Amino acid sequence: MSWTDERVELLKKMWGEGQSASQIAKELGGVTRNAVIGKVHRLGLSNRAGSTAPAKPAAAKAKATAKPKVEAAPAPKPKAKPAPKAAEPAAPAPKPSLPARRAIIPAGQPLPPQPSANEIPAEALAKVSEVEKKAKKISVMELTEKTCKWPIGDPATDDFWFCGLPSKQGKPYCEAHVGVAFQPMSSRRDRRR
DNA sequence: CCCTGATTCGC
DNA sequence: GCGAATCAGG
Numbered sequence: 001m002s003w004t005d006e007r008v009e010l011l012k013k014m015w016g017e018g019q020s021a022s023q024i025a026k027e028l029g030g031v032t033r034n035a036v037i038g039k040v041h042r043l044g045l046s047n048r049a050g051s052t053a054p055a056k057p058a059a060a061k062a063k064a065t066a067k068p069k070v071e072a073a074p075a076p077k078p079k080a081k082p083a084p085k086a087a088e089p090a091a092p093a094p095k096p097s098l099p100a101r102r103a104i105i106p107a108g109q110p111l112p113p114q115p116s117a118n119e120i121p122a123e124a125l126a127k128v129s130e131v132e133k134k135a136k137k138i139s140v141m142e143l144t145e146k147t148c149k150w151p152i153g154d155p156a157t158d159d160f161w162f163c164g165l166p167s168k169q170g171k172p173y174c175e176a177h178v179g180v181a182f183q184p185m186s187s188r189r190d191r192r193r
Numbered sequence: 194c195c196c197t198g199a200t201t202c203g204c
Numbered sequence: 205g206c207g208a209a210t211c212a213g214g
Contacts (some may be wrong), residue, residue: 003206020197035207036208037198046199169196200211 001040002032015040072090138164148174150181 001007007028014024021040040046045129138161143149148163149172166172172179 022197033198033208034209037200038205038207193196195214197214201205201209203208204206 008039008043011036011039012043012045015045113129138162148172148177150174150177 002063003011008030011024013026015021015036019027020033022035022101025031025033025036028036062178097168140162143162146167148165148167150163152161163174164175165176167174168178171178
């Protein structure tokens, strides 16, 4: 597969939305997450909201197979960029408004079934109860792709908030809530594949 | 062990 | 330019 204009566009879009490289790769198909990341770098858009490693002072890593690359030109090059990360002119947004990053909550994920019906393993429910005690109680505004979107309380009252705990990979909920949210599928027999 | 992005370097 | 291999961190 090659990086057609459309594919690059989708890449930019998804990356901008905070999608992970693997997710983007999966969506695009025919490419690995490495390819996506590589492309991202080449496109100049690399940093976005805090990622896995927030503090990375771009340390010069001397690897094992260190190539005796004779660069280090003593001549003061104006375009040398050994400097720590600074603002990158890569995205000269002519639009002063619209924050570059918007925590868009895609409605793609299945909405949480209200924790009422369904017979969910007592353990799972217990776990949820426990989790809800230490939930971050975040508001809808604070939801991101990485926060558990499990609603707690009555939406019609003030006693309503979202779990907010770190959601599990790809899932919209945290560990505990994933347990009760995605369990209903076949409790007895019916074993797929 | 799962994941994440970052970087390098042969192609 | 591309991306697998590798690195480094959560």
